[in-house]
Amino acid sequence: MDKAVFPAGAYCRAVEGIIAAGQRMDRHGWVPATAGNISIRLPDGNLAITRSGGHKGLLGADGVIAVDMAGVPLNAGDRPSAETLLHCQIYAHDPQAGAVLHGHSVASTVLSMLGGDALVLEGYEVQKVFAGQTTHDARVHVPIFDNDQDIARLSRVVAPHLDGMRAGYIIRGHGVYVWGADMDTALARLEGLEFLLACELEKRKFG
Ligand SMILES: CSC[C@@H](O)[C@@H](O)C(=O)COP(=O)(O)O
Numbered sequence: 001m002d003k004a005v006f007p008a009g010a011y012c013r014a015v016e017g018i019i020a021a022g023q024r025m026d027r028h029g030w031v032p033a034t035a036g037n038i039s040i041r042l043p044d045g046n047l048a049i050t051r052s053g054g055h056k057g058l059l060g061a062d063g064v065i066a067v068d069m070a071g072v073p074l075n076a077g078d079r080p081s082a083e084t085l086l087h088c089q090i091y092a093h094d095p096q097a098g099a100v101l102h103g104h105s106v107a108s109t110v111l112s113m114l115g116g117d118a119l120v121l122e123g124y125e126v127q128k129v130f131a132g133q134t135t136h137d138a139r140v141h142v143p144i145f146d147n148d149q150d151i152a153r154l155s156r157v158v159a160p161h162l163d164g165m166r167a168g169y170i171i172r173g174h175g176v177y178v179w180g181a182d183m184d185t186a187l188a189r190l191e192g193l194e195f196l197l198a199c200e201l202e203k204r205k206f207g
């Protein structure tokens with residue numbers, strides 16, 4: 001890809017941010033094997049996103065590619081994340097979204113397989129990491145959608161629920177999608193959500 005189409009340094013900064021995010025997610029154990037995908041919105045409206053199939057904790061610069069908002073690689077032949085459309089959907093829905101993270105934690109996988117179409121988080125101080133939350137004394141709904149290998153079809157199921165989604169969403173038996181205005185915010189929300197999911201899992205173990 002001709003990186004010169006981007007404002008000086010913007011693409012490189014995005015690649016560095018994605019590599020660092022992958023390492024941080026890997027330290028938590030949220031991107032086992034080749035799981036997870038990570039993206040950043042570029043100043044020209046395109047996206048930098050992880051290439052499909054690599055280990056997200058071991059990314060090099062060639063593990064990140066550019067796609068347009070339809071998920072089409074700018075460099076024909078590049079293979080973006082299999083879940084690119086879910087990233088594009090979030091950016092299209094939320095003009096403030098600047099980074100999107102997807103991981104496969106044990107807690108999100110197990111809790112979502114216990115049934116139900118949402119997790120309700122209540123009473124936790126850390127809920128305040130989510131947009132618009134100012135107190136533990138509130139309920140945060142995290143929707144759970146059934147997994148589907150047809151990502152376009154899955155995105156159509158997610159679409160009507162995106163409005164007002166505060167903490168991201170969970171795909172059953174699969175993992176979480178979280179986003180924020182920039183990578184630091186997205187990572188903070190992911191860490192907050194995963195902390196809360198780990199707490200919920202512990203609570204259920206204790207009955
Ligand atoms: C380890 S299989 C995980 C994949 O099927 C998928 O869910 C995933 O998160 C990573 O896919 P990728 O195409 O590398 O972005």
Ligand SMILES: [Zn+2]
Nearest residue numbers: 035036174175
């Ligand atoms: Zn996944």
